[in-house]
Amino acid sequence: MLRMAIKALSVLVDRIRPPMSGPRILIYHQVGAGSGLQMDVLPDVFRRHMEWLAYHRKVVPLAHALDAWNDPGSERLVVVSFDDGYRGVFDHAFPVLVELGLPFTLYLTTEPIETGRPMSGAPPLTWKQIALMAESGLATIGAHTHTHPDLRDLEPEHIEEELATSNRLIWERVGVEPVHFAYPWGYWSPQADPLVRNSYVSAVLGGTASDPQTFDPHRINRCPVLASDGFVFFRERLRGGLRLEEAIRRVVRGYRGP
Numbered sequence: 001m002l003r004m005a006i007k008a009l010s011v012l013v014d015r016i017r018p019p020m021s022g023p024r025i026l027i028y029h030q031v032g033a034g035s036g037l038q039m040d041v042l043p044d045v046f047r048r049h050m051e052w053l054a055y056h057r058k059v060v061p062l063a064h065a066l067d068a069w070n071d072p073g074s075e076r077l078v079v080v081s082f083d084d085g086y087r088g089v090f091d092h093a094f095p096v097l098v099e100l101g102l103p104f105t106l107y108l109t110t111e112p113i114e115t116g117r118p119m120s121g122a123p124p125l126t127w128k129q130i131a132l133m134a135e136s137g138l139a140t141i142g143a144h145t146h147t148h149p150d151l152r153d154l155e156p157e158h159i160e161e162e163l164a165t166s167n168r169l170i171w172e173r174v175g176v177e178p179v180h181f182a183y184p185w186g187y188w189s190p191q192a193d194p195l196v197r198n199s200y201v202s203a204v205l206g207g208t209a210s211d212p213q214t215f216d217p218h219r220i221n222r223c224p225v226l227a228s229d230g231f232v233f234f235r236e237r238l239r240g241g242l243r244l245e246e247a248i249r250r251v252v253r254g255y256r257g258p
């Protein structure tokens with residue numbers, strides 16, 4: 001109830017604030033895992049999101065959005081990204097994406113995929129499934145560290161090891177060299193920043209920024225899609241970012257970064 005009131009208020013606040021600029025990069029995590037978590041979207045809701053995007057927006061590969069960032073009309077471009085690499089993405093999201101021919105990006109946390117251990121209570125993708133998605137020609141394979149640590153708390157040597165291990169495993173298992181990165185938890189880290197810039201052509205963060213940002217390909221804010229968005233607030237999130245809700249989520253999570 002409170003959540004919905006905040007969302008409704010966020011829509012109003014978005015309308016009176018300067019509009020968001022640039023392509024929208026959506027963050028999904030689980031699809032159809034039955035967890036009840038905010039990061040777990042129902043399969044039929046996911047399908048409705050994609051059908052709406054296919055009709056009303058231009059869903060593009062990440063590289064395309066990066067190239068076109070400052071072009072006029074780029075706010076109609078949408079990138080669909082999935083963090084961590086949950087099996088539900090293959091089971092429930094991938095068939096819809098193939099059917100509609102929509103490109104997407106996977107940011108993979110390699111340790112759970114390598115060991116098969118669940119993440120947030122849900123099984124990870126297998127390398128075989130990742131290879132199939134890569135072969136479809138729709139998937140961009142990005143990196144999301146090996147063990148998903150909070151990079152704000154790590155020494156540079158340890159960060160370097162996290163990046164190198166994930167890059168190596170993705171290369172060895174699916175033959176793709178990841179050139180795009182997502183910060184674990186979406187949290188930017190000053191000591192990781194130079195290493196990330198050195199290893200990848202782009203890097204994304206967790207949440208929507210409150211104010212318009214100048215485009216920095218290694219510090220890109222995204223729009224997290226929550227289960228509570230349903231369909232109505234999904235469209236509002238694309239339009240205005242639900243920036244008030246995002247600002248509240250930052251405070252609740254104790255994140256003060258970009």
Ligand SMILES: [Zn+2]
Nearest residue numbers: 083084184185
């Ligand atoms: Zn993650």
